Amino acid sequence: QQQVRQSPQSLTVWEGETAILNCSYEDSTFDYFPWYHQFPGESPALLIAIRPVSNKKEDGRFTIFFNKREKKFSLHIADSQPGDSATYFCAARGYGNEKITFGAGTKLTIKP
Amino acid sequence: DAGVTQTPRHEVAEKGQTIILKCEPVSGHNDLFWYRQTKIQGLELLSYFRSKSLMEDGGAFKDRFKAEMLNSSFSTLKIQPTEPKDSAVYLCASSLTGGARREQYFGPGTRLTVL
Numbered sequence: 001q002q003q004v005r006q007s008p009q010s011l012t013v014w015e016g017e018t019a020i021l022n023c024s025y026e027d028s029t030f031d032y033f034p035w036y037h038q039f040p041g042e043s044p045a046l047l048i049a050i051r052p053v054s055n056k057k058e059d060g061r062f063t064i065f066f067n068k069r070e071k072k073f074s075l076h077i078a079d080s081q082p083g084d085s086a087t088y089f090c091a092a093r094g095y096g097n098e099k100i101t102f103g104a105g106t107k108l109t110i111k112p
Numbered sequence: 113d114a115g116v117t118q119t120p121r122h123e124v125a126e127k128g129q130t131i132i133l134k135c136e137p138v139s140g141h142n143d144l145f146w147y148r149q150t151k152i153q154g155l156e157l158l159s160y161f162r163s164k165s166l167m168e169d170g171g172a173f174k175d176r177f178k179a180e181m182l183n184s185s186f187s188t189l190k191i192q193p194t195e196p197k198d199s200a201v202y203l204c205a206s207s208l209t210g211g212a213r214r215e216q217y218f219g220p221g222t223r224l225t226v227l
Contacts, residue, residue: 042220043218098214
């Protein structure tokens with residue numbers, strides 16, 4: 001059972017545009033939603049995360065929008081740069097559980 | 113502080129061999145995870161330990177995959193016998209239970225090729 005669905009599988013945007021990556025989940029007990037990014041040849045690393053008490057979390061050019069009612073959340077990358085090109089994984093974790101369920105990933109390419 | 117270390121970085125095995133991958137978590141972390149990463153399946157959880165106790169042993173991987181945590185600073189993943197479909201990158205990650213950022217720190221991975 002795929003508990004965290006991610007789309008699109010791949011995304012290409014021009015430098016300076018806003019890239020939007022989407023995720024949805026099924027398990028209502030999830031209470032923590034991180035985004036990890038992975039550059040080619042490297043391991044995943046935490047980028048930004050949100051808890052359901054908020055519907056928005058910003059960190060520089062990166063913003064998570066969270067909709068608890070629809071069980072959806074998205075990552076917006078403003079003023080995208082070629083250096084943002086990577087694979088982005090959304091994820092979710094249940095209350096009192098350190099195990100993370102990852103989405104399938106979105107390969108983002110920023111064209112200069 | 114050292115991050116998560118994994119050895120070897122690359123492993124080539126013949127079908128049917130036994131291989132052992134090693135992981136040292138971040139000092140002080142008490143949660144340890146083993147993942148398998150492929151382009152088709154993405155990140156799949158193999159095992160999860162909390163304070164050396166096995167919390168989850170990924171169902172589909174039970175028959176040939178065995179993870180152990182011999183002490184709080186060392187874990188192994190044994191694959192026996194290996195099959196070509198096991199070719200993948202195996203990632204180890206650790207985290208601090210209840211940590212403020214609840215972040216999993218990943219090691220560099222072991223790239224396994226089974227011929």
